[in-house]
Amino acid sequence: MLEILRRAAGQDDTPITAATGLRSSVEGRWREAAMAAGRGADLDAVRAIDPGLVERESVLLGSALRQVVEGLPEGGRALVVGHSPTSEAAVLGLAGRVVPPLGTGEGVLVVEDGGDYRVEPLDVHGGG
DSSP: OHHHHHHHTTOTTSOOOOOGGGSOTTHHHHHHHHHHHOTTOOHHHHHHHOHHHHHHHHHHHHHHHHHHHHTSOTTOOOOOOOOSHHHHHHHHHHHSOOOOOOOTTOOEEEEEETTEEEEEEOOTTTTO
16 A cells, blocks of 8 residues: 555655554554544544543553654654554554544644644545
8 A cells, every 4th residue: 555655646766664553552452432423423433432542552652653743854744654544543642632533544733833733623524
């Protein structure tokens, strides 16, 4: 999948680096909480089912995402690919903001500015 995305972006020479810290060690627990929260549930709904999971994992995943961002060169960008509530938890842990559930092919833009992070919508269907 990453090879396809890299090629589609015209960045065949850009290295792909696995950030293992962005993978949860409790994926089964995430699945159970997400299923209990219901189809299309956001992170707040998952947190209502299993608050400890969301709090602990958002700190861990946010820290891993921060390491990715801090490892980028000036003006650099990273594409984090995943399809689970853990992507939203990483954004929560980094930027302190709950984002809507990200479907396949969807994402958000996280911008670092002097150590602060803001989250912006990402128009993957054109225009931005």
